[in-house]
Amino acid sequence: xxxxPRIKFILGGVMILLAVVYLIASSTQASAQYFMTVEELREKxxxxxxxxxxxxxxxxxxxxxxxxxxLTLKFVVAHVPGDxxxxxxxxxxGEVLHQAVIDPTRARLNVIFVGVKxxxxxxxxxxxxxxxxxxxxxxxxxELLLKCxxxxxxxxxxxxxx
Amino acid sequence: xxxxxxxxxxxxxxxxxxxxxxxSVFGQVKKSQKWIESSRLSMQLTFPxxxxxxxxxxxxxxxxxxxxxxVYQVTSRAMPTYLKVTALWGGQAGSLLFxxxxxxxxxxxxxxxxxxxxxxxxxxxxLVASITLAFFIGLNVFYENPFTRFWQTFSGVQPxxxxxxxxxxxxxxxxxxxxxxxxxxxxxxxPPMLYLGFVAFVIPYAFAMAALITxxxxxxxxxxxxxxxxxxxxxxxxxxxxxGRWAYDVLGWGGYWGWDPVEIAAFMPWLSGTAFLHxxxxxxxxxxxxxxNMILVILTYSLVIFGTFLTRSGVLSSVHxxxxxxxxxxxxxxxxxxxxxxxxxxxxxWPELKAEAxxxxxxxxxxxxxxxxxxxxxxxxxxxxxxxxxLISELAxxxxxxxxxPFYERATGPLFAALxxxxxxxxxxxxxxxxxxxxxxxxWRPLAVALAVMAAIVVYFxxxxxxxxxxxxxxxxxxxxxxxxxxxxxxxxWRASAARSRAQKENIFLALWRLAGRNRRRYxxxxxxxxxxxxxxxxxxxxxxxxxxxxxxxxxxxLNLAGYSMTFKSLQxxxxxxxxxxxxQNVARAVVDVSKDGxxxxxxxxxxxxxxxxxxxxxxxxxRSTLQDDFYVLLVDWQPISSIGATFKIYHNPLVNWLWFGxxxxxxxxxxxxxxxxxxxxxxxxxxxxxxxxxxxx
Numbered sequence: 001x002x003x004x005p006r007i008k009f010i011l012g013g014v015m016i017l018l019a020v021v022y023l024i025a026s027s028t029q030a031s032a033q034y035f036m037t038v039e040e041l042r043e044k045x046x047x048x049x050x051x052x053x054x055x056x057x058x059x060x061x062x063x064x065x066x067x068x069x070x071l072t073l074k075f076v077v078a079h080v081p082g083d084x085x086x087x088x089x090x091x092x093x094g095e096v097l098h099q100a101v102i103d104p105t106r107a108r109l110n111v112i113f114v115g116v117k118x119x120x121x122x123x124x125x126x127x128x129x130x131x132x133x134x135x136x137x138x139x140x141x142x143e144l145l146l147k148c149x150x151x152x153x154x155x156x157x158x159x160x161x162x
Numbered sequence: 163x164x165x166x167x168x169x170x171x172x173x174x175x176x177x178x179x180x181x182x183x184x185x186s187v188f189g190q191v192k193k194s195q196k197w198i199e200s201s202r203l204s205m206q207l208t209f210p211x212x213x214x215x216x217x218x219x220x221x222x223x224x225x226x227x228x229x230x231x232x233v234y235q236v237t238s239r240a241m242p243t244y245l246k247v248t249a250l251w252g253g254q255a256g257s258l259l260f261x262x263x264x265x266x267x268x269x270x271x272x273x274x275x276x277x278x279x280x281x282x283x284x285x286x287x288x289l290v291a292s293i294t295l296a297f298f299i300g301l302n303v304f305y306e307n308p309f310t311r312f313w314q315t316f317s318g319v320q321p322x323x324x325x326x327x328x329x330x331x332x333x334x335x336x337x338x339x340x341x342x343x344x345x346x347x348x349x350x351x352x353p354p355m356l357y358l359g360f361v362a363f364v365i366p367y368a369f370a371m372a373a374l375i376t377x378x379x380x381x382x383x384x385x386x387x388x389x390x391x392x393x394x395x396x397x398x399x400x401x402x403x404x405x406g407r408w409a410y411d412v413l414g415w416g417g418y419w420g421w422d423p424v425e426i427a428a429f430m431p432w433l434s435g436t437a438f439l440h441x442x443x444x445x446x447x448x449x450x451x452x453x454x455n456m457i458l459v460i461l462t463y464s465l466v467i468f469g470t471f472l473t474r475s476g477v478l479s480s481v482h483x484x485x486x487x488x489x490x491x492x493x494x495x496x497x498x499x500x501x502x503x504x505x506x507x508x509x510x511x512w513p514e515l516k517a518e519a520x521x522x523x524x525x526x527x528x529x530x531x532x533x534x535x536x537x538x539x540x541x542x543x544x545x546x547x548x549x550x551x552x553l554i555s556e557l558a559x560x561x562x563x564x565x566x567x568p569f570y571e572r573a574t575g576p577l578f579a580a581l582x583x584x585x586x587x588x589x590x591x592x593x594x595x596x597x598x599x600x601x602x603x604x605x606w607r608p609l610a611v612a613l614a615v616m617a618a619i620v621v622y623f624x625x626x627x628x629x630x631x632x633x634x635x636x637x638x639x640x641x642x643x644x645x646x647x648x649x650x651x652x653x654x655x656w657r658a659s660a661a662r663s664r665a666q667k668e669n670i671f672l673a674l675w676r677l678a679g680r681n682r683r684r685y686x687x688x689x690x691x692x693x694x695x696x697x698x699x700x701x702x703x704x705x706x707x708x709x710x711x712x713x714x715x716x717x718x719x720x721l722n723l724a725g726y727s728m729t730f731k732s733l734q735x736x737x738x739x740x741x742x743x744x745x746x747q748n749v750a751r752a753v754v755d756v757s758k759d760g761x762x763x764x765x766x767x768x769x770x771x772x773x774x775x776x777x778x779x780x781x782x783x784x785x786r787s788t789l790q791d792d793f794y795v796l797l798v799d800w801q802p803i804s805s806i807g808a809t810f811k812i813y814h815n816p817l818v819n820w821l822w823f824g825x826x827x828x829x830x831x832x833x834x835x836x837x838x839x840x841x842x843x844x845x846x847x848x849x850x851x852x853x854x855x856x857x858x859x860x
Contacts, residue, residue: 008524013536020540020577024547027573028565035552035562054564068799068809069714082562116415116712116798116811119343119779130566143566 033130038079039107045133054130055139056080057109058100059146061123073117073144077127079107097124113141120146165230168218168309169323172259175211175266176303178204179296186285186292198285202273205288208295209270212263219256219308223249229333231321232256232308238339238775240740245340248350252340255308257353261470262298264354264361269295272365272390280386286372287365294364297496305489342747342773342780348408352401356428359398360466363435365390367463367504370456374507379514384442384455391439392836398432399832403825412780416708416794416813418821421567426545427472431465433545434458437538444528447593449518451528453508454535456515460504467497472549525596530588537581544573571705575636579643582698585691586647589654608649615645633706640702648695651688678834686835693831696824703791703817710814712798716807724814726793729755731765733800733808738771748772752797752808756786768797768810789823791816 034053041048041055057077065074078100081087087096100106101124111129121144131141182204189197219232223246228234236252237245251257269291277284302308310321313329320326343349366387373383405425406418419425438458444451471493508515521529548565555563590604619641623630659674666673678685711723720729731753740746751769755762766784773780786793792815800808 009521009529009532012524012533016533016536016540020543023540023573023576024544027544027569028547028551030572031565031569032551032555032563033566035564054566066799068801071712071798071809071811116781116796119781122777 035082037082038077038109040082041109041133041139042107045137049133049135052130052132054128055109055111055141056082056126056128058097059121059123059125059127060101060108064121064123066117068117071114071116073113073115073121075111075113075121075127076108077111077129077139078103080126093126094124097126110138111141112138113144115144118144118146164218164222164227165309165311168215168222169307171211171215171218172299172302172307172309175208175215175262176296176299178207178211179292179299182208182288182292183296186289190285198288201285201288201292205266205273205292206270208266212259212266212299216250216259216263219259220247220250222309223247226337227333228335228337229311229331230308231310231312234312234334234337236338236340238337240742240744240746240775241339245345245350249340251353251357252344255302255306255310257357258298258301258306259308260354261357261361262295262302264357265291265295265298265364268361268365272368280382282376282378283369283372283383283386286375287368290368290371291364293500294368297492301489301492305492339775342771342776342778343412346408346412348404348411352404352408354401355397355404356401359394359396359401360431360470362390362394362397363431363462363466365394366438367459370459371504371507374456374504374511377511377514379452379511381442381445381449381452384445388442389836389838391435391442392832395432395435395439396829396832396836398428398435400829402428402432403822403829407822410818411783416710416815418704418818421548421570423549424472426549426570427469430542430545430549431462431469433538433542434462434465437535437542438462440531440538441535444531448528450521451532452515452517453512456508458535460501460508463504464497464501467493467500471497523595523597525591525598525601527588527591527593527596530584530591534581534584534588537577537584541574541577541581544570544577548573578698579640582643582647582695585694586643586650589688589691590650605650608653609646612642612646612649615649616642629707631707637702637706640698640706644695644698644702648692648699651692651695654688655685682837683835686831686833689831689834690828691831693824693826693828696820696827698824700817700819700821700824703820704815707816708813710812712809712811714799714807714809719807721810721812723793723812724791724816725758726763726814727757728766728793728795728810728812729757730808730810731755735800745774747774750797750800752784752800752810754784754795754810756793756795766793766795768795770797770800787819789819792818 034048034051036044036048036053036055038055038057041053055077058080060076060078063074063076066072080096080100081090087093090096090099111127113129113131126147128145128147129139129141130143130145131139134140182201185197185201185204189195189199189201222230222233223237224243226233226237226239232253232255236249236256241249249256251260269288272287272291273284307323310323312319312332312334313322313326314332315326315329319332320329322329366383369383369387373379402425405428409420410416410418438455441451441455441458445455471490521532523529548569552562552564555561587601587605591601616638620638623634655674659670659677662668662677663670663673666676668676709724711721713721715721715730717730717732720727722728733750733752735748735750737745738747738749749769749771751767754766754768756764756766764786766786768784769782771780771782772778781796781798784795784797792813794813794815796811796813798809798811
């Protein structure tokens with residue numbers, strides 16, 4: 001009798017543990033998305049066609065086109081490296097984004113997003129997009145997240161560059 | 163000059179904290195009260211010192227001293243003074259200093275308390291606090307000096323703490339300014355609340371470590387820190403709620419929580435802290451779960467540091483993080499070290515933390531509390547997994563794989579539902595032993611009412627089939643759990659106050675008031691539960707029944723959503739000026755009329771402000787709020803010639819205000835539970851004599 005209660009509790013604990021493990025495993029499988037850079041996506045374009053994934057890139061300002069009637073936002077993103085250490089070496093995120101946009105040899109990709117144009121949508125902002133690569137070679141984003149690091153990262157005032 | 167002085171103050175604070183570490187250890191080894199007292203006093207000295215440093219920085223911020231790189235980064239001349247003050251936590255270096263400032267405030271408050279009964283804890287509490295403070299101030303000293311100045315040298319302008327060779331001070335004419343998205347009352351209070359919550363959790367941890375080191379492993383440490391923990395938890399909860407409200411008001415996506423890694427970073431210590439708040443009660447009442455409580459408090463401390471680390475190091479891509487920074491490795495080492503040392507101490511004292519009783523009944527209060535803890539930790543594990551999954555997958559396969567909001571919603575949903583249900587029944591079960599029968603007896607009445615309400619809800623949906631969507635079955639489960647728990651909780655209030663009212667011949671409201679006053683932790687807790695239930699109600703509403711539409715319409719035309727009709731009336735476009743006459747922002751403000759069934763309800767003014775200094779627009783929704791729903795209108799775009807029209811996006815968010823209303827009840831309940839007792843000294847006085855009697859060495 002003395003052993004019985006323990007077994008009950010251990011069984012209960014194991015069941016909860018299994019439930020949590022199951023929830024994690026199944027949900028991970030259901031919603032995992034590859035996080036890719038523009039270059040990686042261009043290389044593996046055929047493999048990932050039609051699969052949900054996340055993409056990061058620098059927004060090329062002059063390419064932004066917005067049709068408010070249909071809420072269609074078109075723009076081009078340029079490749080930025082995905083590795084934090086590499087970004088650090090190249091002078092920080094602000095500098096990397098700037099270089100990505102002014103360098104015409106970088107891999108670029110057209111993106112379409114339907115929805116409200118985000119406030120932070122502008123030249124050299126970092127876009128993190130969730131969506132699918134279309135057959136047309138355009139990335140169709142369902143979700144668009146923007147980071148604007150320039151305001152916070154550049155410790156150096158603009159005057160200094162002149 | 164001020165900058166060098168400010169840096170000097172930070173360095174001195176660092177040295178004082180280091181001194182406090184050594185003095186407390188030395189005093190303990192030498193058994194010298196003098197050294198221990200010295201460590202306590204130096205701990206208290208850190209507060210004036212950090213205050214001086216923080217106030218200096220605020221002075222520089224307010225006075226537009228753009229020679230200081232931090233001031234340049236976070237303020238501009240056009241900003242009003244109060245925003246310049248709050249810019250203290252608008253950037254990395256300043257927010258770290260702010261963190262240290264709050265920590266030294268809390269530690270000073272702790273060292274000022276009466277220590278007569280707990281002399282042996284004092285040096286160790288000072289030690290843990292000093293180590294934490296030394297670490298954070300050390301980050302300011304070695305990596306992120308907020309007083310760094312700009313210097314003009316041959317190779318250009320560079321920021322540096324000390325004058326570089328041949329450098330002359332360089333002062334830009336104006337600063338960068340704070341991102342307009344952050345210029346919102348919610349955003350001004352949100353970070354300090356989170357920080358207060360983070361910092362206050364250091365105190366229960368410090369006492370737990372003191373208990374482990376001294377071997378005084380009774381529940382004294384939990385009793386001392388009970389209120390501290392509640393306050394920490396209160397601030398953390400407030401911080402999370404304010405952050406959600408800010409997102410809802412400002413970010414213009416009709417949501418309040420995006421499962422962003424940084425949101426989760428603040429949510430994780432809240433989860434383990436909530437588990438801790440519950441399980442200490444079992445330790446106090448039944449002398450069980452002592453190991454578990456230690457693990458939870460260690461976990462919470464580590465998660466607090468980890469949370470600060472995530473927000474500050476930029477290791478994860480997130481909308482919140484300021485920057486990539488050199489402080490990442492330092493944080494990593496600190497978390498690792500404190501975690502390993504804490505766990506080692508726990509293992510060392512493991513045999514002494516044996517439970518005084520054994521759990522026997524699966525439905526007893528303590529068993530249900532344990533289940534509650536497992537569910538909270540389950541959610542915590544899911545969150546942690548989601549946050550670190552990209553790092554793991556990159557290490558394992560080379561490809562970075564992330565999980566988004568659907569992962570969290572799917573994985574935590576069932577656990578949240580189970581928690582809600584447990585929240586309803588656990589307070590009804592008895593300590594020691596409960597059966598299905600005793601529980602059923604307590605539950606059946608509110609359960610019957612809840613079932614009747616559910617039947618009404620189902621009928622309502624059947625009459626309005628347009629409301630049914632893919633989430634409908636989940637919504638029903640959620641609503642059932644929520645409503646049942648709400649009725650059980652209300653019934654608990656009613657039952658107890660009715661009993662008292664009969665026994666004491668009091669009016670029922672007076673009885674409720676006195677009852678809650680007698681046992682504030684219990685009734686504060688029930689009030690919190692009620693708040694959570696209301697929040698859940700709101701969350702079910704917006705998450706499962708939110709609808710949206712968008713379109714471009716000319717003046718006079720309408721958009722329809724959820725039975726509402728919105729008519730575009732007019733649009734104005736004008737500039738707002740700064741105090742000095744320069745244009746600050748351009749405002750495009752639309753006037754729309756909202757009506758339902760042909761009945762005019764109200765006019766809304768969705769607008770879009772364009773800030774010239776930050777070159778950034780900001781969308782401000784027009785919202786009609788009722789207890790039933792929010793009608794949330796965004797002005798997306800407009801044509802300069804207003805006859806062409808404007809583009810709107812509309813959200814219909816059912817029940818969302820219950821989320822905010824519930825949050826207020828929740829916070830109120832925490833206040834009830836955390837408020838200091840009127841006569842806290844009576845019990846300690848009696849107990850102190852008893853304690854003194856068997857501690858001859860003291």
